[in-house]
Amino acid sequence: MxxxxxxxxxxxxxxxxxxxxxxxxxxxxxxxGTVPAHAATTGRTAAASGPCAAGQLCLWPRADFAGKRRTFELSDTDIESCIALPKGVSAASFANRMGRPVTTYQSAECAETAEYNTYPGGGTWVPRSPYQVRAFKVWER
Missing domain, CATH: 1.20.5 (Single alpha-helices involved in coiled-coils or other helix-helix interfaces)
Known part of the structure; x- marks a missing residue:
């Protein structure tokens, strides 16, 4: 026993x-499930297209942070408002360094009938978005 x-x-x-x-x-x-599986929170750089500074949301038109980078800062972005990218513009990779959660949308109107995900702030690098990002919202913590 x-x-x-x-x-x-x-x-x-x-x-x-x-x-x-x-x-x-x-x-x-x-x-x-807070960070989607396709997102990396550390170890990513975007040196080829320029860095994404703290306090910015950076969007690239191609995967792996390639192409001309677009940046948005909290000081000139309305909280909890749908920010559509210009017509015909989308992002295939991005970095959220705003310090606040950001939701990216496949729909240019931030419609939740299409794909969308929320990414924590401070350093979320997404080298390959699961859909073309056409709009985003920055959230109050």
Whole structure:
């Protein structure tokens, strides 16, 4: 009986250790779905097209931060208003360094009937958006 109990305890300990290791490997925001799987929060640069400074939302027309960068700053962007990109302009990659959550929309009218995702502020780099971004909203924290 003791042998069986020790085996069970050993198995339970190994299982618990494995689960703890797995939990440590996951970041809480990613595990909860706060950051979409296609977004990277660190280790991304956009040196080829110019950096995205703190306090900015930067949008690139092509994946991997390629093409002419467009920047928006909180000081000249209305909070919780739909900001449409100019007609015929869209973004395939972007970085949110505003310090506030930003929702990107496939629809130029910020319609929730098309694709949309919200990205946390401060340093979310998205090298390949899952859709062409045509508008965005900046949220109060």
């Amino acid at each position: 003791r042998l069986r109990l020790r085996t069970s305890t050993t198995t339970a300990t190994a299982l618990f250790t494995g689960l703890a290791t797995l939990a440590a490997a996951l970041t809480l925001p990613t595990a909860l």
